Amino acid sequence: MERMSPLKKPEHYTATVTRIRKGRELQILNFECDRPVSFVAGQFLMLELPTGGQRGYSIASKPVADSSLELIVGNVVVGKGTQYLCSLKTGDQVNFLAPLGMFGFLDAGQDETFFIATGAGIASLRSIYTDRLSKGFEGRMRVVYGSRFEENMLYKNEMEALAAAHPNFTFENVLSRPSEEWTGKKGYVTDVLKTTNLNDGKKRLFFLCGRQEMIKDVREYLKSQGIPNEQIRFESYG
Numbered sequence: 471m472e473r474m475s476p477l478k479k480p481e482h483y484t485a486t487v488t489r490i491r492k493g494r495e496l497q498i499l500n501f502e503c504d505r506p507v508s509f510v511a512g513q514f515l516m517l518e519l520p521t522g523g524q525r526g527y528s529i530a531s532k533p534v535a536d537s538s539l540e541l542i543v544g545n546v547v548v549g550k551g552t553q554y555l556c557s558l559k560t561g562d563q564v565n566f567l568a569p570l571g572m573f574g575f576l577d578a579g580q581d582e583t584f585f586i587a588t589g590a591g592i593a594s595l596r597s598i599y600t601d602r603l604s605k606g607f608e609g610r611m612r613v614v615y616g617s618r619f620e621e622n623m624l625y626k627n628e629m630e631a632l633a634a635a636h637p638n639f640t641f642e643n644v645l646s647r648p649s650e651e652w653t654g655k656k657g658y659v660t661d662v663l664k665t666t667n668l669n670d671g672k673k674r675l676f677f678l679c680g681r682q683e684m685i686k687d688v689r690e691y692l693k694s695q696g697i698p699n700e701q702i703r704f705e706s707y708g
């Protein structure tokens with residue numbers, strides 16, 4: 471399997487907003503950058519705020535040859551970064567530094583890779599699993615995506631299409647505050663994990679991304695199941 475080496479030196483980019491999809495608590499933003507951004511799936515960029523300061527945002531799209539880029543921003547925390555990203559309109563320009571981070575660095579030898587996200591945390595994981603699938607990676611991959619409401623469940627159609635096209639890819643959406651119409655899984659990502667036998671002798675690699683409370687809960691559960699730290703990678707959004 472691929473290793474993330476050598477690491478690229480971060481560079482400054484300017485990008486123009488090309489599309490905005492506004493959801494209930496999350497927005498997807500598409501950008502056209504001034505040149506293709508060289509990064510490894512799972513890395514993030516550092517957005518420069520016009521009022522001063524910077525905020526990190528995972529790149530939600532896989533590395534491509536063109537200059538397009540996708541980000542997800544949650545709008546529940548309302549600080550300077552959220553306000554800035556949520557105020558952008560099509561045609562606006564942003565500046566950022568990229569690539570940063572080592573989250574996508576993969577070990578060799580796992581039988582199964584779990585991608586566990588809540589909210590905007592699906593961003594870095596989507597970059598990794600779409601990249602792997604597009605390169606013909608044949609190892610088993612499972613996405614467990616936790617959201618509060620149906621309207622926050624990003625990329626559902628895309629996940630369905632990926633699962634239909636790739637027998638090694640499956641996904642489960644779990645909602646903590648679903649409507650009465652919801653017939654899928656209810657609760658938290660840990661509830662889904664608890665229905666999986668993690669002591670069957672298979673080697674698993676876990677990627678966790680999202681809020682620190684989720685990451686803490688999942689790490690504790692995995693630890694209780696005897697999963698060693700080196701098989702758990704996480705990116706915390708705060």
Ligand SMILES: Cc1cc2nc3c(=O)[nH]c(=O)nc-3n(C[C@H](O)[C@H](O)[C@H](O)COP(=O)(O)OP(=O)(O)OC[C@H]3O[C@@H](n4cnc5c(N)ncnc54)[C@H](O)[C@@H]3O)c2cc1C
Nearest residue numbers: 525526527528542543544547549550551552590593707708
């Ligand atoms: C590597 C990395 C990648 C990230 N990728 C993304 C991404 O793809 N999408 C995204 O939406 N965010 C992402 N974040 C979080 C992002 O950088 C900002 O922290 C977030 O947008 C809030 O910034 P803010 O300026 O609006 O709020 P701030 O002014 O930074 O924070 C306001 C208050 O909310 C608290 N807070 C900050 N973040 C959270 C949180 N997630 N949950 C609860 N409380 C919080 C702070 O402690 C502070 O008290 C990432 C963070 C890191 C470190």
